[in-house]
Amino acid sequence: MRIVTWNINSVRLRLPLLLRLIDETAPDVICLQETKVVDDSFPMAAIAERGYNFGHVHGMKSYNGVAILSRLPLTDCARRNWCGREDCRHAIAELPGDVELHSVYVPSGGDIPDPVANPKFAHKLQFLDEMAGWCGERQDPARRRIMLGDFNIAPLEHDVWSHKQMQDVVSHTAIEIEKLTALQQAGNWVDVGRHFVPANEKLYTWWSYRAQDWNVSNRGRHLDHIWVSPALVPALAGYQVLRDARGWEPKPSDHVPVLVDLAL
DNA sequence: ATGGTAGCGTAGCTA
Numbered sequence: 001m002r003i004v005t006w007n008i009n010s011v012r013l014r015l016p017l018l019l020r021l022i023d024e025t026a027p028d029v030i031c032l033q034e035t036k037v038v039d040d041s042f043p044m045a046a047i048a049e050r051g052y053n054f055g056h057v058h059g060m061k062s063y064n065g066v067a068i069l070s071r072l073p074l075t076d077c078a079r080r081n082w083c084g085r086e087d088c089r090h091a092i093a094e095l096p097g098d099v100e101l102h103s104v105y106v107p108s109g110g111d112i113p114d115p116v117a118n119p120k121f122a123h124k125l126q127f128l129d130e131m132a133g134w135c136g137e138r139q140d141p142a143r144r145r146i147m148l149g150d151f152n153i154a155p156l157e158h159d160v161w162s163h164k165q166m167q168d169v170v171s172h173t174a175i176e177i178e179k180l181t182a183l184q185q186a187g188n189w190v191d192v193g194r195h196f197v198p199a200n201e202k203l204y205t206w207w208s209y210r211a212q213d214w215n216v217s218n219r220g221r222h223l224d225h226i227w228v229s230p231a232l233v234p235a236l237a238g239y240q241v242l243r244d245a246r247g248w249e250p251k252p253s254d255h256v257p258v259l260v261d262l263a264l
Numbered sequence: 265a266t267g268g269t270a271g272c273g274t275a276g277c278t279a
Contacts, residue, residue: 010271032265034279036271062272063279108279120278152279209279211271254270254279 001072001095003029005103005224006245007206008148011035011067011123013044015023017248021257022050025242028072029095030105032217033150035065042067054109058091066091066103066149074240080134083129097264099232102151104131113173121170124152127202128179135187145229147189150255152223153180156194158202159222184235189227206255207246214246226260237261 001142008014011032022030032053052069055075059065065088068074076094081087082154089105107127110120135147155177157163166172177217184191197203204220211217228236238261243255 013271034271055267063277210267212268251270 001029001097001099001145001264002027002259003031003101003148003226003262005031005033005148005226006257006261007033007105007224007253009034009036009253009255011041011065012041013251014036014253015046017245017252019046019050020248021242021245022047022052022262024259025240027259028070029101029206030069031091031101031107031148032067032069033065034104035067035099036060036062037065037189038221042102056093056189057092058088060086060088064088064105067092068101068103070095072096078118082130085121094187099262099264100143100145102145102147102149104147104151106150107151108152109170109176111170113168113170113175118144125175125179128176128183129260132179132183132186135183135189137185139188139222141188143229143232144231146226146232146260147187147228148226148258148260150223150226153177154221154223155180156199156203156222157203158200160222161202161204161219166221171223184227188230190230190233192226192228192239193222193241193258196237203241204243205241206252224255224258228260232262235262235264237263 012184054070074093078092112118115122205224207214
């Protein structure tokens, strides 16, 4: 089973690139973040034409939005709200083979890494705390689970282009890393990226739109993650970061798709 | 130290 996750930054604007992703990688399941569209306007027809007849979409006007698209049946589709907000950041579905899948979009957190001065940063930290509590309560090493998406945090030294220069930049601050690590430990999650790519190698999934040349400066961050429960570790068969997608024309997303192959 | 780009929707918010 091949599963891909992508922060698409508008599914309507980038539908042609989504179809290209489908043609080039033939995933069984596609998880999206930042779809930026209400459910009634989600472009399901074009996606169903490619064989993805099962969709669980959870979007809102202009901001956020997550989705799970599949050519395998989806059951037990659900959504969760965090921090008392209905802002469309978490979609859940069950895949064949007793696999529970979560597509998640963690709040970005704004620019100032201070929860007192910056409510967006406080929201991000609270979101992580609440998810850690929930994952801890229901944690079960024997259950097959996948949690993936744009976590908006690059926790390791080599998840950013410069650990030193990123210390006080939102996405790589100590408090965020502490919260994300606590979430990972509470849920007993195994990081698929670092299962395949050693921690001393650079690993990026996002490059800013603001760079003059993203490829030359290569100031990336590892913001998009795929985590699995211990029960799925023996099934891990492959992992790819589709770096080339950062240059897809016209109008690439600032995030690239990340995929995992599972031998179930 | 600053500003740089992008999407939505058509001003200003969010990233």
